[in-house]
Amino acid sequence: MNLKRFIYLGALALSLSACESQLEIDPISDISNANYWQSSSDVEGYLTGTYSNFRSLIDRVTYGEDRGDALQPGSRGGVSRAHTQRLDNENGYDWKVIFTNLHHVNMIIKNTPAISFSDQNAKNRILAQAYTMRAHDYMLLLQMWGDAPIVLNPTETADKSTKPSRQPKEAVMAQVLSDLETALSLFPQSSIPNKYRISRPSALMLKAEALAWNYTVLKSGDKQNLTDAIACLDEVEQCGVKLVDNYADIFDVSHRLNSEIIFAIYVRFGEYDSMYALNFTESAVQGQVGSAVNKDQIPYSNGNIAAPYYAPSAKIKAAFTSADKRKPVCFIEGINKDGKVLFTCQNKFRGTPYEKDRYYDNDIVVYRLADAHLLKAELLCYLGGGNVPTAVSLMNKTRNRAGIGDYSGPTDQTSVQRAILDERFLELCFELKRWPDLMRAHGAGTINVYNEVPNLNGKSTPLYFPITLNMRDYNENLTQTEGY
Secondary structure (H helix, E strand, C coil), X not given: CCHHHHHHHHHHHHHHCCCCCCCCCCCCCCCCCCCCCCCHHHHHHHHHHHHHHHHHHHCCCCCCCCCCCCEEECCCCCCXXXXXXXXXXXXXXXXXXXXXXXXXXXXXXXXXXXXXXXXXXXXXXXXXXXXXXXXXXXXXXXXXXCCECCCCCCCCCCCCCCCCCCECHHHHHHHHHHHHXXXXXXXXXXXCCCCCCCCHHHHHHHHHHHHHHHHXXXXXXXXHHHHHHHHHHHHHHCCCCXXXXXXXXXXXXXXXXXXXXXXXXXXXXXXXXXXXXXXXCCEHHHCCHHHCCCHHHCCCECCCCCCCCEEECHHHHHHCCCCCCCHHHHEEEEECCCCCEEEEEECCCCCEECCCCEEECCXXXXXXXXXXXXXXXXXXXXXXXXXXXXXXXXXXXXXXXXXXCCCCCCCCHHHHHHHHHHHHHHHCCCCCCHHHHHHHXXXXXXXXXXXXXXXXXXXXXXXXXXXXXXXXXHCCCCCCCCCC
C-alpha cells in the first residue's frame, strides 16, 4: 500500500469514526489488518499519516489559549464556552480527537517491533516518535481533563464490552513519564535531524513540562522533579539551536525552521493552509478593514479565510511597553482617518498573500529555544535560593532581544516567579502556551487564576473540562469531573 493510498484510507477511517464506542472511536480495520503491516515503508507511511492527524490535534485554540487571558471576542464574535468559562455536563468538549490520535500511535507501537528494518536506527527513531506523541496526548488529557482513561492498545475490534474508566491524574502522569523514558532510550541521536518531526530535544521539552506540572499542579512535593526537568532543558540548550536576532523572523514564512525552532508543525498552501491564528485575524467581510488607513499593513483576508471570532485582549495589549519590539509583531490595530481604533488582530502569523486571497500558512511552532530558557527560569525560581539570580539571567535573554533591558524589579522568589510568568505571556503570546502556564502558576501559588483570567473573576468554574452527557452515554464508567 503506497503512502497516497494510506493517507486516503486514514482520512476515510477518521471520517467514519462515529461516537459509538467506549472512547468514541470506532475500530479501524481497513488499514490495521495484518495485510498492511509488512514492511518498513508501511510503518513510515503510517507515521506520516499519523503526523497529519497530530497536526489537526495541535492546530486549535481550545487547549492552549481559549481558557486564558490573551484573547477576547473579535469583530465576528461567537467565542467558545471554554473562553467564557460557561462549562457544564451539557456544554463541554469531548476528547475524541485525542483518542483518535492515540489509536494511530498505538498502532505504530504495537506493529513496528515485529517488522524488519535495514536500519535499526530508523526503526528506533519511529518508535521514539510514537512514544513521545503518546506522551504528548496523555499530557494534553491531563492538562485539560485531569483524570483520564489510559488506553495503550489500538481500538481494533468491535467488542464494546470493555469501557475503560478514568484513571487518577497521578497515574496519567506516570504513563506520560514512562513513555518519555522509553522514547528517550530509543532516539539514536541527540541532535534534531528534522524539525518537522519529533526529536530527542522535543521529548526533553515535553518531559520538562510534565515534571513541572507534576511539581506545581499535582503538588508532588518532590524537588527532584525540578532538578530532573532542569537537566532536560540543559541538554536542549546544547542541541544546536540558538535565539534568532529578530523576533518577527521566528514566525515568518520566509524564515521557516530557523535556528530557534526545536519542533514545528508543517503548514503549506494547497496542502494545509489554515492554521489556528486565523481565528483572531481580521477579515474584510466584517466591513471595517476598508476604513483603516493602515490597511496595507494588516494581515487581513478578503474573504472568509480569516474568521475573527477572537481578538487580542485588552490585557495582552496593555502588558507590552511601548519600547517592546515584540509589541508590533504580536498585534496590530486598524486605525481610521480620525485615529480611532476600529479593531485589533494578531500580527504574528501573517501568512502569505496569494492571487485569490491571503492564506495563513505559517508553521505551528510547538517548541523553540526561548520557551526552553523561560521554562528553565521558572523551574530554577521554584528551587529558590541561589538559583533565583540564574533564573533572572535567563529571563533577561528574551527581555534584551525585545529591547526592554534587564529585569530591575524585586528579586525575592515570589516576585521573580511572577515576572517570569509575565515574560512568558509576552514572549509566547498566541503560541498555545498560556493556559498551561497559568495552571502551573496557580498550582505553585504564584497567582490565583480566578483573579488572573477576567472571565474567571467571580466564578467557581472548575479548571478541568467536564465529562459531557454524550460522553457518559457512550461509556457509563466515565465519572464526572469534580465540581460539575
